[in-house]
Amino acid sequence: MINAMINTMINILLFILTFLTLNLSIITTVVSADQKIDSINFFVQQNAKAEEKYLFNPYEKIISGVAAFLIGNVGYYTSTSSVLKVTYTGIQTVGIINIGRSIYASNSPSLEKSFYHLMTDSSVDSYSKKDLSLNLLHIFAQEERAKRIALFYGSSFITAQYAINAFVYKSPGNLKNIYIFLGSVNAIVALYSALYKGEYEKYYYGPSIEIKPFITFVSSGITLNIDF
Numbered sequence: 182m183i184n185a186m187i188n189t190m191i192n193i194l195l196f197i198l199t200f201l202t203l204n205l206s207i208i209t210t211v212v213s214a215d216q217k218i219d220s221i222n223f224f225v226q227q228n229a230k231a232e233e234k235y236l237f238n239p240y241e242k243i244i245s246g247v248a249a250f251l252i253g254n255v256g257y258y259t260s261t262s263s264v265l266k267v268t269y270t271g272i273q274t275v276g277i278i279n280i281g282r283s284i285y286a287s288n289s290p291s292l293e294k295s296f297y298h299l300m301t302d303s304s305v306d307s308y309s310k311k312d313l314s315l316n317l318l319h320i321f322a323q324e325e326r327a328k329r330i331a332l333f334y335g336s337s338f339i340t341a342q343y344a345i346n347a348f349v350y351k352s353p354g355n356l357k358n359i360y361i362f363l364g365s366v367n368a369i370v371a372l373y374s375a376l377y378k379g380e381y382e383k384y385y386y387g388p389s390i391e392i393k394p395f396i397t398f399v400s401s402g403i404t405l406n407i408d409f
Contacts, residue, residue, distance in 0.1 A: 254273060336374065339364070
């Protein structure tokens, strides 16, 4: 009797699961088909809504970074306590990191915006695989460049800051040695990020040494372009 009840319950559960699975698959198929039919309009509408939404101030990070940088330097210069100097060093570093993040944000690509422009270009009805691959290649190259540039400037600013702390502000001997060591490490990182380009960036922009948004060195000659 008990076995019969257990078998009946199992059969009922299997029936319910089968029913739900079939219905979910049908619903999923219908939704996918609808989305494919109107995918372009859906994509454009979603991005149009995003454009209307409030976007955070692109200068927010650099303003907060500069503020922290100034507070850290004033505090470090006026403080006589080693503990407070270390605290103000942390504030200096946070400020520089925020400046580096703002540099990254100003140079990083947007996949959504890129494809939004493709979808809303009234002069083109369809794109080839080559067109789409070039668009993605540009996005990947721009992303590699944005990360590299942010790392270069962030490490360079930290190197300069720690050099100022060590030699200009006349820090205590133990702190001075730490600043020299950390500054040297960041100088190596900055040099590496200035010289090394990722494969996407190298293919798309060329092999020249570039640390934009400010400076470009052309590897085939002694040419310097300063772009402010």
